[in-house]
Amino acid sequence: MTLKTKENYLKAMYMLAEEEGVISLSGLGKRLGVSKPTVNSMVKQFQHEGWVEYQKYKPIELTSQGKKEAALVIRRHRLVEMFLVEKMEFGWEEVHDIAEEMEHVEAEILFDRMNDMLGNPAFDPHGSPIPDKNGNVLSRPYLSLSEMRRGDRVVVKALRDDNKEFLDYLNGRHIRLEVEMLVEQIETFDKSMTISIEKEPSLNLSKEVCDRLLVERL
Amino acid sequence: MTLKTKENYLKAMYMLAEEEGVISLSGLGKRLGVSKPTVNSMVKQFQHEGWVEYQKYKPIELTSQGKKEAALVIRRHRLVEMFLVEKMEFGWEEVHDIAEEMEHVEAEILFDRMNDMLGNPAFDPHGSPIPDKNGNVLSRPYLSLSEMRRGDRVVVKALRDDNKEFLDYLNGRHIRLEVEMLVEQIETFDKSMTISIEKEPSLNLSKEVCDRLLVERL
DNA sequence: ATATAAAGTTAGATTAGTCTAACAATTTTA
DNA sequence: TAAAATTGTTAGACTAATCTAACTTTATAT
Ligand SMILES: [Mn+2]
Ligand SMILES: [Mn+2]
Ligand SMILES: [Mn+2]
Ligand SMILES: [Mn+2]
Numbered sequence: 001m002t003l004k005t006k007e008n009y010l011k012a013m014y015m016l017a018e019e020e021g022v023i024s025l026s027g028l029g030k031r032l033g034v035s036k037p038t039v040n041s042m043v044k045q046f047q048h049e050g051w052v053e054y055q056k057y058k059p060i061e062l063t064s065q066g067k068k069e070a071a072l073v074i075r076r077h078r079l080v081e082m083f084l085v086e087k088m089e090f091g092w093e094e095v096h097d098i099a100e101e102m103e104h105v106e107a108e109i110l111f112d113r114m115n116d117m118l119g120n121p122a123f124d125p126h127g128s129p130i131p132d133k134n135g136n137v138l139s140r141p142y143l144s145l146s147e148m149r150r151g152d153r154v155v156v157k158a159l160r161d162d163n164k165e166f167l168d169y170l171n172g173r174h175i176r177l178e179v180e181m182l183v184e185q186i187e188t189f190d191k192s193m194t195i196s197i198e199k200e201p202s203l204n205l206s207k208e209v210c211d212r213l214l215v216e217r218l
Numbered sequence: 219m220t221l222k223t224k225e226n227y228l229k230a231m232y233m234l235a236e237e238e239g240v241i242s243l244s245g246l247g248k249r250l251g252v253s254k255p256t257v258n259s260m261v262k263q264f265q266h267e268g269w270v271e272y273q274k275y276k277p278i279e280l281t282s283q284g285k286k287e288a289a290l291v292i293r294r295h296r297l298v299e300m301f302l303v304e305k306m307e308f309g310w311e312e313v314h315d316i317a318e319e320m321e322h323v324e325a326e327i328l329f330d331r332m333n334d335m336l337g338n339p340a341f342d343p344h345g346s347p348i349p350d351k352n353g354n355v356l357s358r359p360y361l362s363l364s365e366m367r368r369g370d371r372v373v374v375k376a377l378r379d380d381n382k383e384f385l386d387y388l389n390g391r392h393i394r395l396e397v398e399m400l401v402e403q404i405e406t407f408d409k410s411m412t413i414s415i416e417k418e419p420s421l422n423l424s425k426e427v428c429d430r431l432l433v434e435r436l
Numbered sequence: 437a438t439a440t441a442a443a444g445t446t447a448g449a450t451t452a453g454t455c456t457a458a459c460a461a462t463t464t465t466a
Numbered sequence: 467t468a469a470a471a472t473t474g475t476t477a478g479a480c481t482a483a484t485c486t487a488a489c490t491t492t493a494t495a496t
Contacts, residue, residue: 002482026443038484040445045482057444057491087305088331098325107316113306220452244473256454258475263452275461275474 001045004104007073008032009042010051011103013062014070023060071135076111077103078124078131083114085125092125093167127158127177127214143217145181146191146210152183154215161212173203180218219263222322225291226250227260228269229321231280232288241278289353294329295321296342296349301332303343310343311385345376345395345432360432363399364409364425370401372433379430391421398436 012031016023029039043060046052051066062070080099084090090098105111115121122138124130131137142157156179159166170176174197184202185194191207205213230249234241247257261278264270269284280288298317302308308316323329333339340356342348349355360375374397377384388394392415402420403412409425423431 005483024443025445034483035485036444037446037486042483084328088335090331094327098323098328101323101325102320105316105319107319109312110302110316113308117306223453242473243475252453253455254474255456255476260453 001049003106005042006046006051007069007104009046010062010066010070011073011077013052013060014067014074017062023062025060028060068135071131071137072133073103075131075133075135076105078128079111079114079118079121081124081126082118082121082130086118087114091167091171093164093171095125096162096164123158125177126162127156142214144211145183145193145195145205145213145215146207148183148193148215148217150183150186153218154181154183155179155218156181156213157216158214159212160214166209166212169209174200175213181215219267221324223260224264224269225287225322227264228280228284228288229291229295231270231278232285232292235280241280243278246278286353289349289355290351291321293349293351293353294323296346297329297332297336297339299342299344300336300339300348304336304339305332309385309389311382311389313343314380314382341376343395344380345374360434362429363401363411363413363423363431363433364428366401366411366433366435368401368404371436372399372401373397373436374399374431375434376432377430378432384427384430387427392418393431399433 009028009032012028013023016027016031020027025036025039025043028043029036032039043052043054046066047054051063051069053061053063077099080102081092081095084095084098085092121130129137129139140157144160145154145156148154156175156177158177159170179197181195181197183193183195187193191210193205193210194202195205196202227246227250230246231241234245234249238245243254243257243261246261247254250257261270261272264284265272269281269287271279271281295317298320299310299313302313302316303310339348345360347355347357358375362378363372363374366372374393374395376395377388397415399413399415401411401413405411409428411423411428412420413423414420
């Protein structure tokens with residue numbers, strides 16, 4: 001099996017486990033853009049390599065080895081994103097696709113150097129935690145903006161999504177990490193929120209947007 | 219055909235044409251570490267794509283399109299090497315293998331940014347010219363040190379080889395680009411040279427080393 | 437509880453890039 | 467110039483990663 005294939009499958013499995021709580025064949029297929037039979041046969045190989053535990057018709061589970069290797073791919077991805085933003089003046093909306101390619105570079109020394117130049121950063125430009133060299137992540141329990149109530153004061157801490165369109169949307173409204181927001185109104189019909197940011201006009205954010213903004217209550 | 223495969227074959231062909239004057243199937247096979255039948259079948263595909271001109275038993279020639287695309291791969295390789303040395307504090311002996319991987323990244327904007335940060339550099343850390351965005355290279359006609367005569371004063375301008383072992387050898391002797399040397403003696407038996415660098419003890423360099431040092435006469 | 441839908445599986449085919457074995461053409465050497 | 471060496475070609479096979487079609491198992495909804 002090719003290194004890139006291995007890394008892409010492991011990463012997808014790791015993120016599915018985080019996001020959905022479970023790794024299903026069809027979820028994995030959708031995520032990777034391949035058919036179910038493809039995933040099925042790949043998962044058998046991953047099991048054979050000791051990266052997943054799996055029985056017919058049961059959900060897939062990463063072994064601790066699989067988890068660790070997946071976390072290291074994610075580490076490289078997020079280090080690259082951070083390097084591009086901090087050291088090469090890219091916008092946070094530009095870096096995901098580049099990182100998607102660079103995460104597969106085999107020269108460990110490259111990522112170590114990035115890490116050093118960045119001062120061993122704990123978070124990437126989107127607020128996601130960067131796993132350490134042993135694959136350990138300390139994830140903070142942020143809440144999504146849509147769980148807040150009227151009158152809550154919050155700080156934006158992370159995003160649930162790297163997506164360029166979403167980031168362009170946020171850029172257009174001056175929503176960045178560490179921005180403080182006040183929840184002014186919640187529309188009962190569609191759960192959209194009216195929020196205000198200091199010194200800016202109030203904004204209306206749809207439920208889809210609020211779901212993707214991870215915040216900390218002040 | 220996969221982008222990486224295409225780029226590796228084009229680059230190998232381009233460099234063979236430069237170094238040997240001709241692109242042979244076996245040369246290409248050796249360079250790429252694949253068998254002759256493999257190269258044979260790939261070259262047919264390259265012809266079909268319009269990247270090479272070729273007839274049975276005749277040497278392969280790159281079309282101008284092929285040459286241009288090859289030069290752009292080499293551009294990326296050398297920009298990466300330069301970026302790693304100038305902006306990330308890597309040594310010139312460390313960067314080739316990393317560049318070998320990064321040259322295949324598809325995000326053009328990444329290389330444009332490197333180019334900007336480096337001020338549109340004309341040469342890489344080993345003195346090789348960096349092709350411009352149109353694939354044009356202006357190559358200077360350096361001579362190899364082994365062609366010099368006793369008493370010649372020269373400046374090291376480039377290397378014929380990226381090889382880590384060779385670069386480690388040069389590091390150990392404080393031979394860098396722009397260093398000035400005087401040819402003190404040439405041994406008729408093995409063509410080895412005794413040379414001196416200002417403020418350093420004289421050195422004896424084998425023919426293999428002299429062949430790989432490209433210099434300009436003062 | 438049954439029918440329907442969703443998820444998972446199997447079988448068999450395909451494509452890119454590679455190989456070895458056998459042979460043919462060309463070039464070099466004696 | 468004939469033999470030997472090198473270079474190039476053909477045929478046929480293999481592996482990784484993918485697909486579609488047909489089928490089975492499990493979950494969901496009426
Ligand atoms: Mn990302
Ligand atoms: Mn990110
Ligand atoms: Mn190089
Ligand atoms: Mn170089």
